Amino acid sequence: MVHDPTQLIICDYCDSVYHRPALASHQQARCQRCDAILARHHFLSLDQLLALTVTAGMLLCFLLFYPVLLVQTRGQTHSATLIESVVALIQGPISIMAIVTAFAILVVPAMQIFLLLWILMYSRFSRRAPGFRYAMLTLTALRPWNMLEVFLLGAVIAIVKLTGRLEAMPAAGLFALGGLSLLLIGIAGRDLHLLWEKLP
């Protein structure tokens, strides 16, 4: 082998091999053969990543207790938090879907935040966290199953569906939900594998 394999990247979609490019900010490398994005400039340092993870953790705690939506009629107020929407599914005839929903909107985000905190806190002391390998593998496996942004759109649609019959309105939790879904795309998204290289 002529080249050092760590200096190569392989396109996930068409198996083409390239040298790892040096990217300036806002640059991204695309595959010549299939136009896939091979690499992006990564602008977050480990400390910034840790700060964003702490923010995400705080938003998640907020979301556990504060409602996403409110409904008002004749002086009565009903509200729904993330947990209450899962409980509503458990009570219905289709409890199995509650497991899936709880996984997609609570368990996966919570695990992503916890594992990132674990890894990044140790990185502050330039150490590799115990169980780093398993934490990273779990994070990679969890990535496609985080559905907070879909839930966000669902909340907006629920408001519109109820208007007319009842007065529905967004609550503070909805904004936290928006922030959290964006943060998680940024910190636990496609570029996660870079942590393997940044934390040798």
Next chain:
Amino acid sequence: MTPPTARELHLMQCHRCRLVCARASVSDNAEHSAQYNFRQSCQRCGTRLHARKPNAIARTWALMIAALIFYIPSNLLPILHTSALHHDSTTTILGSVVALWRADAWDIAVIIFIASVGVPVTKFLVLALLLITVQLGNTRSRRERTKLYRLLELIGYWSMLDVFVAALLAALVQFGALGAIEPKAGILFFGLVVILTMLATLSFDPRLIWDSQPKNEQ
């Protein structure tokens, strides 16, 4: 000039940690048979390395057909049961789209139609197209087919929308003066369709599209 492929250079990329590993040497005539049951682990994360996802075509077909079967009850069975003081009603997915359209909420009707009819149907059609063209060894428009696969990855979970809307509505409107909204079996089948199609997309290997070389290139 087209770049070399990892297979030509005897390289493999770990699908978990994306480390590029040199493939342990295999004699040339053994290479074809070793292609799918090759045992080598990633040096960095210990994941079993595969040049291609194992049994990609069979797994994708199986998951897609299972999803297609569940897609029928998900459309026929009601997704929501609304009980108020004066009337009870059940709606199906298409019924709720029609009701929203008639209630002049055409924008929401379009969003729900795209998420619960457009996205699953697109997934079925695109998966079938990719699987059939790969099995036939078709070499036309490989770049475009790869883009279609990326589209599948992108739209993957958005059809969960109906499940989440049902959960929120049920949580908000419960046993009050407002009546009650209860999710029904249609939601269950629909959620299973979404999960199965996501798994089908994950088990397909887009590199198979590029494995069949056009005759004049060889």
